[in-house]
Amino acid sequence: xxxxxxxxxxRDDLQGAARDERLHAIKEGFEKLQGVIPGLRHxxxxxxxxxxxxxxxxxxYSEFESREALEGYANHPGHLAMLPVVREVRIERRSGDYExx
Numbered sequence: 001x002x003x004x005x006x007x008x009x010x011r012d013d014l015q016g017a018a019r020d021e022r023l024h025a026i027k028e029g030f031e032k033l034q035g036v037i038p039g040l041r042h043x044x045x046x047x048x049x050x051x052x053x054x055x056x057x058x059x060x061y062s063e064f065e066s067r068e069a070l071e072g073y074a075n076h077p078g079h080l081a082m083l084p085v086v087r088e089v090r091i092e093r094r095s096g097d098y099e100x101x
Contacts (some may be wrong), residue, residue: 001101010027
């Protein structure tokens with residue numbers, strides 16, 4: 001199994017209702033991919049509640065059957081549709097992928 005974790009930090013000028021709206025659009029968009037993309041076992045999106053200077057704003061956690069399934073996810077139209085949604089509001093992205101046997 002492959003675990004894929006992504007962290008995003010949002011623009012500082014995005015606040016209040018506009019921030020909340022964007023957060024929930026990102027969460028809903030990614031979580032709708034569950035059951036749509038072959039090999040995607042689990043996906044969830046959470047928001048940091050501490051909001052410290054060291055914190056990220058959004059965490060995406062997902063599990064895939066294989067490296068090939070992760071590659072399929074990366075190129076799937078549903079995933080590709082989410083890229084501009086996130087890129088419009090993020091200032092930083094970090095990710096990690098690892099295999100669990």
